[in-house]
Amino acid sequence: MGVQRASLHHALLLLVVCVLCWALSSRCAEGQSQTGQLSVDATPQNARKIPDKMFGIFFEEINHAGAGGLWAELVSNRGFEAGGPNTPSNIDPWLIIGDESSIIVGTDRTSCFERNPVALRMQVLCNSKRTNACPSGGVGVYNPGYWGMNIEKGKVYKVSLHIKSSDTLSLTVSLTSSDGLQKLAAHTITGSKKTFAKWTKIEFHLKSSQNNTNSRLQLTTSKSGVVWLDQVSVMPLETYMGHGFRKDLASMLANLKPQFLKFPGGNYAMGNYLRNAFRWSETVGPWEERPGHFNDAWGYWTDDGLGFFEFLQLAEDLGASPVWVVNDGASQNEEVSTATIASLVKDVVNGIEFARGEPNTTWGSIRAAMGHPKPFKLDYVSIGNQECWMLYYRGNYQKFYSAIKAANPDINIISSCDRSTISPSNPADLYDVHVYTPSSSNMFSRTSMFDNTPRGTPKAIVSEYAVTGNDAGKGTLVAALAEAAFLIGLERNSDAVEMASCAPLFVNDNDRRWNPDAIVFNSWQHYGCPNYWMLHFFKESSGATLHPTTIQISNYDQLAASAITWQNAKDKSAYLRIKVVNFGNKGVNLSISVAGLATGVKKSGSKQTVLTSSSPLDENSFEQPEKVAPVGSPLSNTGQQMGVWVNPYSLSSFDLQLLESSKQHDSI
């Protein structure tokens, strides 16, 4: 992400005006419809293949997308580092069970981990003796997770923590309701003074007896003495492919069939200041040893459980090609000069070796030790996040480019600069384009954005696009329709555009730093916004065959359409998919005519899918997660000449099942 938000007041005013416009215009248009003609030229000579990696996703650590989101870790600030390196420090969101007469809690720098030295120190003053008895249930600390932990009945949670103790130990680890009164699962760790004189790692499983979407983790004792704690983790045992991703959220991504995964930002990759940037090498190796960092771009701490390795693993699990946005020495407020950039260049080359070096290389061996000896298939590296305008960008870019290409000639390098600046002396395989528009109609007008772009290399990666202004709300239908039209424009211009992804992908509803987002969640619920569902209409496009289309309609310029043929792996049939966006308030009676198909269209087996709603400003919510979602229905009387109805404010796809070539005589 990298643009400023429009002022709220301005946006609200525009929103009101627009609602009025719609109300008036739809009243005027009541009962009206349009007739139009859509011609598809399906001749092989005019067909063109859409790039294999056309549609992907862009993950940025924003809105607690990863920490407290896709990354399934339930404990927030598990290493007590979030308060900074100077102790005693803020232990937020940890809180104390007991009062100052029974327990003193603080931090000190006695951790066994060199890179994250802060540990929690609990001095327990009470005990089991009657004269100085601890309150029933003991004293200690609790962690509420990220706005409550979702604990499910019968599910198993893996607990891991490091403990040191001044005395014999009896520490109860439990999952409880948010007030601590209801116990869901508990385990007591006991040991002699000798056992816990040194830092000791303890791991065990907890199985919950109940459901609670707002649980907390408690660590309590009734024994006096000093107990130190560090790297306290609770993970559900069941995660997506066993790799630590929240199952429901990762499945939402998998259902989009993304062809690439761009990560980790955005401004997150840069930081407001370089000391807070995402530094890949600080996020790999055993999770306990990762220092974590403050995501100053979006205002929260991350323990970096979701690190460079995990991003690569996620891409692999999704069948997506990783696109790594490297920190190129620029933050929002600073820049490393070209004279001193060499060590950062080396760091990025090392990162590529970490991702795809053989296990016998220096960095490849670290990846192998993390359980992935096989190199990851990293083919795309983006140099920075749209900071072409900065003083040293181009000078630094060239150093990154030549060093990366020298070590990895096959890697595609993405420039943050405009196409016009790319030349043999400033080469690039792709150039990055971000498209944020202040209104849906502005995005709709960008359908033709690449129509006049010169063909040939380098092609564009439109790695961030979204309607962000007035009528986008928290994810409206109309914004999704405008984005659909924009993507149709990208399909049609896929000889100038290689890849595209929307932004942002995720928002934890408890920390909305940016609106709108494609997927909304909290500790236990999730839903897709209309633009999430819109993307489903494009998931067969990557690698498909594009056919030219023309629309003829008088006095109505609110349609956008494209046609592809694609192979359905499930039923092994070929389909002609015609997508139509109707961005206006009139229904359209559309005659479709397809010419030049090598085979015919089957009379049955075709399907239409429509994304629409009663109002263009409709949104989904936890209460109505699929208020605006695609609805499929069989399509009868299909043929190369056919009539279809296109709803006002809708995205429709018509999937015409094609005859196998040998049955051509059956064609209509």
Ligand SMILES: *[C@@H]1O[C@H](CO)[C@@H](O)[C@H](O)[C@H]1NC(C)=O
């Ligand atoms: C517990 O939660 C799960 C998942 O949300 C649900 O399927 C199940 O029915 C719930 N069980 C009880 C006893 O409420």
Ligand SMILES: *[C@@H]1O[C@H](CO)[C@@H](O)[C@H](O)[C@H]1NC(C)=O
């Ligand atoms: C590393 O292993 C590869 C095969 O996996 C081999 O070709 C290469 O020579 C090895 N390199 C070193 C430095 O041992």
Ligand SMILES: *[C@@H]1O[C@H](CO)[C@@H](O)[C@H](O)[C@H]1NC(C)=O
């Ligand atoms: C659409 O057009 C067809 C053919 O011109 C006509 O028969 C049909 O009544 C029209 N439908 C609507 C809803 O206007």
